[in-house]
Amino acid sequence: xxxxxxxxxxxxxxxxxxxxxxxxxxxxxxxxxxxxxxxxxxxxxxxxxxxxxxxxxxxxxxxxxxxxxxxxxxxxxxxxxxxxxxxxxxxxxxxxxxxxxxxxxxxxxxxxxxxxxxxxxxxxxxxxxxxxxxxxxxxxxxxxxxxxxxxxxxxxxxxxxxxxxxxxxxxxxxxxxxxxxxxxxxxxxxxxxxxxxxxxxxxxxxxxxxxxxxxxxxxxxxxxxxxxxxxxxxxxxxxxxxxxxxxxxxxxxxxxxxxxxxxxxxxxxxxxxxxxxxxxxxxxxxxxxxxxxxxxxxxxxxxxxxxxxxxxxxxxxxxxxxxxxxxxxxxxxxxxxxxxxxxxxxxxxxxxxxxxxxxxxxxxxxxxxxxxxxxxxxxxxxxxxxxxxxxxxxxxxxxxxxxxxxxxxxxxxxxxxxxxxxxxxxxxxxxxxxxxxxxxxxxxxxxxxxxxxxxxxxxxxxxxxxxxxxxxxxxxxx
Numbered sequence: 377x378x379x380x381x382x383x384x385x386x387x388x389x390x391x392x393x394x395x396x397x398x399x400x401x402x403x404x405x406x407x408x409x410x411x412x413x414x415x416x417x418x419x420x421x422x423x424x425x426x427x428x429x430x431x432x433x434x435x436x437x438x439x440x441x442x443x444x445x446x447x448x449x450x451x452x453x454x455x456x457x458x459x460x461x462x463x464x465x466x467x468x469x470x471x472x473x474x475x476x477x478x479x480x481x482x483x484x485x486x487x488x489x490x491x492x493x494x495x496x497x498x499x500x501x502x503x504x505x506x507x508x509x510x511x512x513x514x515x516x517x518x519x520x521x522x523x524x525x526x527x528x529x530x531x532x533x534x535x536x537x538x539x540x541x542x543x544x545x546x547x548x549x550x551x552x553x554x555x556x557x558x559x560x561x562x563x564x565x566x567x568x569x570x571x572x573x574x575x576x577x578x579x580x581x582x583x584x585x586x587x588x589x590x591x592x593x594x595x596x597x598x599x600x601x602x603x604x605x606x607x608x609x610x611x612x613x614x615x616x617x618x619x620x621x622x623x624x625x626x627x628x629x630x631x632x633x634x635x636x637x638x639x640x641x642x643x644x645x646x647x648x649x650x651x652x653x654x655x656x657x658x659x660x661x662x663x664x665x666x667x668x669x670x671x672x673x674x675x676x677x678x679x680x681x682x683x684x685x686x687x688x689x690x691x692x693x694x695x696x697x698x699x700x701x702x703x704x705x706x707x708x709x710x711x712x713x714x715x716x717x718x719x720x721x722x723x724x725x726x727x728x729x730x731x732x733x734x735x736x737x738x739x740x741x742x743x744x745x746x747x748x749x750x751x752x753x754x755x756x757x758x759x760x761x762x763x764x765x766x767x768x769x770x771x772x773x774x775x776x777x778x779x780x781x782x783x784x785x786x787x788x789x790x791x792x793x794x795x796x797x798x799x800x801x802x803x804x805x806x807x808x809x810x811x812x813x814x815x816x817x818x819x820x821x822x823x824x825x826x827x828x829x830x831x832x833x834x835x836x837x838x839x840x841x842x843x844x845x846x847x848x849x850x851x852x853x854x
Contacts, residue, residue: 377550379551381553382575385581392415398419399457399593407541410545413547415547417550424552425452427452431450438741443790445740457531465527466839481802481803481806489847501529502532504527510525513644556571556592557580557603558604558606590823593826594825603737603738614808624719626791626834627789632762634666634710643666648662649663659757660749715835716750716757721747724746751782800830
């Protein structure tokens with residue numbers, strides 16, 4: 377059932393499970409747990425539709441590389457599924473191989489822990505279970521890279537697909553316009569007794585449950601936990617100072633451009649760094665897309681002027697002379713897109729700003745950094761791709777200067793995949809949750825979503841998120 381907490385403020389039930397967040401993780405868990413007979417309360421901080429009032433809560437202080445969370449996340453029912461692109465690929469078994477990166481261990485679980493949930497996750501995301509994940513192009517490279525294999529969701533919008541089901545399900549109470557503002561622990565500080573929620577009128581109340589699951593995403597989950605500091609100064613679950621650390625993204629690196637022999641053969645090809653190449657060089661994984669620019673694109677209020685300027689530079693063949701003003705590629709040029717795995721890094725982190733939002737919670741201080749391990753991954757991958765592209769007779773790649781010169785700063789952007797900030801680990805020293813997604817130092821608080829990723833791989837996170845949520849629901853249903 378659905379309730380607007382701006383209107384319906386009386387909550388007198390005691391629930392089996394309280395789930396905070398209605399993105400793919402929260403909705404998947406609510407549906408599965410309710411079907412196993414659990415009484416579930418599902419909390420959404422935003423409304424049923426987009427609003428600037430809600431979205432403004434994502435504003436943050438950035439002291440590292442800018443990731444623009446206000447423009448990459450969505451704070452209303454269905455979460456960021458309301459604008460995701462639909463690309464799906466599960467983790468490989470090699471993603472769960474035991475190896476340390478930057479002194480941090482990888483996953484405490486193996487591939488066999490998530491593999492049984494793949495088919496159901498595909499059905500949730502409206503993927504063809506019979507077709508599966510097949511290579512999208514032939515393997516024309518001789519070494520180091522394999523054709524990428526992924527599947528495309530329509531994409532599934534969780535609001536459109538599941539809102540009416542949530543509304544009709546008797547043992548799910550979903551409150552929207554209900555921001556979680558605090559967690560209260562018992563005297564032993566081992567058990568969460570209730571969550572405090574607030575509406576936009578600053579009316580607050582408490583909700584009790586036996587178990588609590590945070591599904592707020594890779595930025596808002598640690599922010600919320602750090603703000604829960606009335607009983608424990610460092611924040612809930614943060615006795616080892618790991619909440620908010622190891623923020624990871626998928627790196628979109630400006631590798632360069634390419635000249636091709638056959639446009640029809642090359643355009644749209646996508647490759648994945650193979651395991652032998654990754655392990656031999658001790659680097660992260662990579663996903664590389666080759667495309668040919670069809671027309672100049674510009675964005676923003678001055679896009680008409682920018683487009684005119686770029687087209688003129690292309691016609692005069694002086695684009696390489698004016699890249700310092702605006703980085704762009706001309707029609708016909710080969711464009712290289714990347715989705716490169718970032719390593720877990722203690723110094724890439726989320727803490728709290730001194731600024732507060734309208735509900736009195738400290739805003740996020742965001743410090744996104746890459747490590748020397750990431751720099752090695754980027755440069756090794758770029759050089760290997762350039763060599764393989766030429767050796768395979770496809771053409772030649774003109775690499776960006778920073779790939780060849782280690783003294784230059786690497787230019788990279790984001791994919792809006794926020795991971796790792798409450799990472800899964802066997803030892804509490806290296807993470808926030810255990811192998812069952814339970815916060816190490818608490819008996820009944822769990823976390824779901826990509827914030828628990830120990831490593832991020834080089835695939836979009838939605839498919840592994842759903843698999844891990846189905847696994848968590850199976851663990852909690854007893």
